[in-house]
Every structure is written in structure tokens, then in C-alpha cells.
Amino acid sequence: MIKYIAALKVLETQLDILSDDFKYIKDYNPIEHIKTRIKSADSIIDKLERKNLDFTIDNIENNIFDIVGARIICSFETDVYDLIDVIKKSSIIKVIKEKDYIKNPKDSGYRSYHLIVEIPVELINDTYKVKAEIQIRTMAMDLWASLEHKIKYKSKKIIDDYVNITFKQSSELLYELDNTMDNILNKES
Ligand code: 0O2
Numbered sequence: 568m569i570k571y572i573a574a575l576k577v578l579e580t581q582l583d584i585l586s587d588d589f590k591y592i593k594d595y596n597p598i599e600h601i602k603t604r605i606k607s608a609d610s611i612i613d614k615l616e617r618k619n620l621d622f623t624i625d626n627i628e629n630n631i632f633d634i635v636g637a638r639i640i641c642s643f644e645t646d647v648y649d650l651i652d653v654i655k656k657s658s659i660i661k662v663i664k665e666k667d668y669i670k671n672p673k674d675s676g677y678r679s680y681h682l683i684v685e686i687p688v689e690l691i692n693d694t695y696k697v698k699a700e701i702q703i704r705t706m707a708m709d710l711w712a713s714l715e716h717k718i719k720y721k722s723k724k725i726i727d728d729y730v731n732i733t734f735k736q737s738s739e740l741l742y743e744l745d746n747t748m749d750n751i752l753n754k755e756s
Contacts, residue, residue: 571605574635574686574697579603581659582637582701589653597646599706603637632683633700640709644669644749647680647703654682654701661685661696669704675731676738677712679704707741 579601586598606614611631612622620626627634641647647669655662664683672678680703685696704712715734718724 568605570688570690570693570695570697571634573688573690574695574699575603575605577686577688578635578637578660578684578699578701581657582639585650585653585657586639589650593646593649595642597641597643597650599640599642601637601639603635606631606634606636632698635686635697635699636702637699638702638704638709641703641705643752644705644745645753647705650703651680651682654684659687660701663698669708672738672742674735675715676735677715678708678738678742679712705745707745711738711741 582601582603586601589598590596611627611634614631615622615626618630620630639650641650651665654660662682662684666681668677668679668681682701682703684699684701686699688695688697718730719726724730
């Protein structure tokens with residue numbers, strides 16, 4: 568685990584630095600908060616099972632890219648895309664894959680921007696490029712994802728078609744709110 572823990576430290580430090588600098592570029596603080604985590608063993612096993620893969624080191628290294636993860640919550644949608652541009656210019660955090668679930672939301676209604684990145688790690692005898700996932704989204708998108716996740720996975724609620732449609736409709740409603748706030752922010756006065 569040492570390389571994942573080291574990668575998390577490098578990622579946290581670099582995101583903090585970029586976040587501080589980002590405040591100077593904008594007239595307000597565009598990042599509400601940043602959360603980081605190492606994926607638990609149980610979640611790694613669950614994900615391998617979902618992908619029909621056995622629990623082996625090779626399968627983990629080649630298929631699970633979010634053992635190290637960061638979630639960045641921004642105020643406005645424009646901040647999300649501006650921050651992505653900032654991260655893409657970093658020579659420390661190297662973006663290797665991106666998924667825009669904001670412009671192309673998932674069937675569930677999930678909206679977020681995902682970056683799969685490589686983080687350089689230098690240990691005493693080895694150097695590594697450790698993959699990590701950065702999820703970037705607005706507060707409204709995060710509100711939806713947190714509540715949907717709680718209802719779907721933590722409550723005993725039966726998820727039928729009606730619930731799925733309602734999830735999707737609430738995602739659209741919150742996206743409208745994001746667009747309204749973005750329009751007010753960017754409206755010429
Ligand atoms: P956890 O516990 O949140 O980490 P793939 O590209 O297919 O190999 P992956 O990683 O499944 O693999 O890709 P995806 O779908 O781009 O991103 C997965 C992560 O996005 C999930 O991680 C969730 O955090 C989040 N996510 C994706 N879809 C939804 C959704 O419908 N609702 C909510 N609330 N979150 C979603 P994990 O590992 O599933 O879980």
C-alpha cells in the first residue's frame with residue numbers, strides 16, 4: 568500500500584497548491600472543498616466482482632484506477648471546466664483519460680467530470696506512476712450524487728422504475744439550478 572499512500576500525499580499537496588493559486592485567478596474561492604481517500608479493501612473486491620475479475624494484484628493494478636481518489640467540489644460549472652484546464656497544465660499530475668459525465672450524464676442522472684491521472688512516486692528503491700481518479704463537480708451535482716448513493720446503497724428502499732425516473736428528474740432540476748447560477752455569474756452588468 569505504501570505507493571498508494573505516497574501518491575495520495577503527492578496528489579493532496581499538488582491539489583492544495585493549485586487550489587490556493589486558483590483563488591488568485593478568480594475573484595472568489597471557486598473550490599468549495601476537496602476530499603481524498605484510499606479505496607477500502609471491501610470496495611476494491613466489490614469493484615473487481617462487478618467487472619467479473621478475480622482478486623489478484625495484476626487485476627487490481629490493471630483495472631482499478633481509483634484506489635487513490637480525490638473529489639473536488641466547485642461552486643459553479645464554469646469553475647469545473649476552468650479547474651480541469653488548470654490540472655491539464657500540471658507537469659506533476661498527468662491526465663491519461665477523461666470522462667465528461669456533465670455534458671454526457673449517466674443513465675442514472677449522475678453528473679461529474681472524471682479524470683484518470685498518473686502521479687509520480689519516488690520511494691527509496693523504486694519510482695512509480697500511480698493511477699488515481701479525480702472527480703470534479705458542482706455542489707448541486709454532489710448533492711444529487713450523495714443522496715442518490717445513500718438511498719440506493721444504504722437504505723432498504725426498493726429501487727423501481729418510478730424511483731429511477733425521479734432520480735433522473737431531480738438531476739435535471741439541479742442542473743437547471745447550476746445553469747441559472749452560472750448565467751447570473753457570467754451575465755454582463
Ligand atoms: P466509490 O465507492 O464511490 O468509489 P470503468 O471506467 O468502467 O472501468 P468505473 O471506475 O466504474 O470504471 O468508472 P466510472 O463509472 O466512470 O466511475 C465510477 C465512480 O463514479 C463510482 O465509483 C462513483 O464514485 C461514481 N459514480 C458513477 N456512477 C454513479 C451513479 O450513478 N451514482 C453515484 N452516486 N455515483 C456514481 P465506485 O467505485 O463505483 O464507488
